[in-house]
Amino acid sequence: MKRKVPFFEYPRIFTDHEEDLISILRDIGNRGAFIMQQDLASFETKLAQFTGAKYALGVANATDALQILLMASDLEKDDEIIICSHTMIATASAIHHAGCTPVPVEVGPDRLIDSEDIERAITPRTKAIMPTQLNGRTSNMEVILRIAEEHQLSVFEDSAQALGSTFKGQHAGTFGQGGAISFYPAKVLGCLGDGGAILTNHQDIYDKSYQIRDHGRTPDGTIKLWGLNSRLDNLQAAFLSFQLDKYSTVIERRRQAASIYDARLHHLKQLQLPPKPSTNSDHFDVYQNYEIIAESRDNLIDHLQEAGIGTLIQWGGIAIHQFRNLGFKQSLPKTDNFFSNCLMLPLNATASDDDYHYVCDCIVSFYSS
Numbered sequence: 001m002k003r004k005v006p007f008f009e010y011p012r013i014f015t016d017h018e019e020d021l022i023s024i025l026r027d028i029g030n031r032g033a034f035i036m037q038q039d040l041a042s043f044e045t046k047l048a049q050f051t052g053a054k055y056a057l058g059v060a061n062a063t064d065a066l067q068i069l070l071m072a073s074d075l076e077k078d079d080e081i082i083i084c085s086h087t088m089i090a091t092a093s094a095i096h097h098a099g100c101t102p103v104p105v106e107v108g109p110d111r112l113i114d115s116e117d118i119e120r121a122i123t124p125r126t127k128a129i130m131p132t133q134l135n136g137r138t139s140n141m142e143v144i145l146r147i148a149e150e151h152q153l154s155v156f157e158d159s160a161q162a163l164g165s166t167f168k169g170q171h172a173g174t175f176g177q178g179g180a181i182s183f184y185p186a187k188v189l190g191c192l193g194d195g196g197a198i199l200t201n202h203q204d205i206y207d208k209s210y211q212i213r214d215h216g217r218t219p220d221g222t223i224k225l226w227g228l229n230s231r232l233d234n235l236q237a238a239f240l241s242f243q244l245d246k247y248s249t250v251i252e253r254r255r256q257a258a259s260i261y262d263a264r265l266h267h268l269k270q271l272q273l274p275p276k277p278s279t280n281s282d283h284f285d286v287y288q289n290y291e292i293i294a295e296s297r298d299n300l301i302d303h304l305q306e307a308g309i310g311t312l313i314q315w316g317g318i319a320i321h322q323f324r325n326l327g328f329k330q331s332l333p334k335t336d337n338f339f340s341n342c343l344m345l346p347l348n349a350t351a352s353d354d355d356y357h358y359v360c361d362c363i364v365s366f367y368s369s
C-alpha cells in the first residue's frame, strides 16, 4: 500500500506542541521580553549543563556562531583553517567573513573529515582545524586534537548538526576552542526560525563572543571591540528551553529510526550505511541525517519519489571544493566520488515505525528488481 513519507515536515515543529508554544508566546508577549531577557539567560544555562560546556551563548544562527568564535580568537588575516569538503557552505563562509581562508580536505569513510588528509593540507599558514560533526556524529577527536597539538593549531567545531552527540562521553562542540550549534527548524533541536549557540570552555573566548554578538558591548554598556548584531531572540530561547526538556526522547526516537534502517538494509551490498546506533562504542550519534552511499542513486531517488518518499542530497550535491566560482582549486577525488553516490533517507522524530519500514520495503524492492 502506498503512503507518503516526506523528508521533513516543518509544520510538525509547531503543531505537535501548539498549545504549549502559544502559551509561551503569550507569556513573553505580555512581558514584552523580546531581546536579551531572562529566558535567554536560563536557556544558555540549561544548554551549558546539558552539554557540559563551561559556557553557552545564544546567537542568531550557527553561521554567526562560527564567525564570532573566530573573531574572538587570535587569528590573523589570511590564516588558513582546514575544513572537510563535505560540509555546508556556511562553514567556509564563516571563515571567509572572519578574514581567514577555508581549506577543504577529503571526506573519510565515516562521512566526517579525513584526519590523514588534514595532515597533508597543513602549511606554515595553517592556524586551525574546523571539523564538521556531520549527521549527528562526532569525529574521533583524540586524533584531531593530537594533530592540532603537534602543529600548534586551534580547533573549532562546526557542531551545527550534532547537539547531544558525544565522543568518549564528551559532547560535540566542547573539545577545542569552541563549537557552534544550529537551531534551524530542521536541525535535531529546532526553533521556529533561525537560532544558534556558541559552546566554549574558555573564558576569554566567551567574554569576547558575549560582546561581539551585541555590538561589542560589555554588560556595563562600554564598547571595547567591533561587534555584530547577532542575538538569539528571547522568544526563540524560550521555545528552545521547552524543547530541550524533551530532547532525550527525541534523540532516542531518532536512534530507533536508524536502528530500523540498519536492521532492514545492512544486507544490501548496493548500499553503504552510516554506523549503526550502539551503546558500547566511543561514539554516541544523534542521527541529524541518515546519509547513505547508494548504487544507481539517481534511479533510486526516482523510484522512492514515485512511492511517495522524500529524499535529499546534502548541500544540493555540491562539495565545498567544487565551488570554483568562490576560488577553490583543490582536487579531492574521494569527495567527488562520494558526492556522486550520497543520499539522505527521511529520518526525523515524527515519522512512524511503519513509515520507516515502508521506506525499507521500497529500497529492497528497487534493488531486487
Ligand SMILES: *Cc1c(COP(=O)(O)O)cnc(C)c1O
Pocket (backbone or CB within 6 Å): 060, 061, 062, 063, 064, 087, 088, 090, 091, 132, 134, 158, 160, 161, 181, 182, 183, 184, 195, 196
Ligand atoms: C545548518 C548548518 C550550518 C548553519 O547553521 P545556521 O544556523 O543555519 O546558520 C552550518 N554548518 C552545518 C554543518 C550545518 O548543517
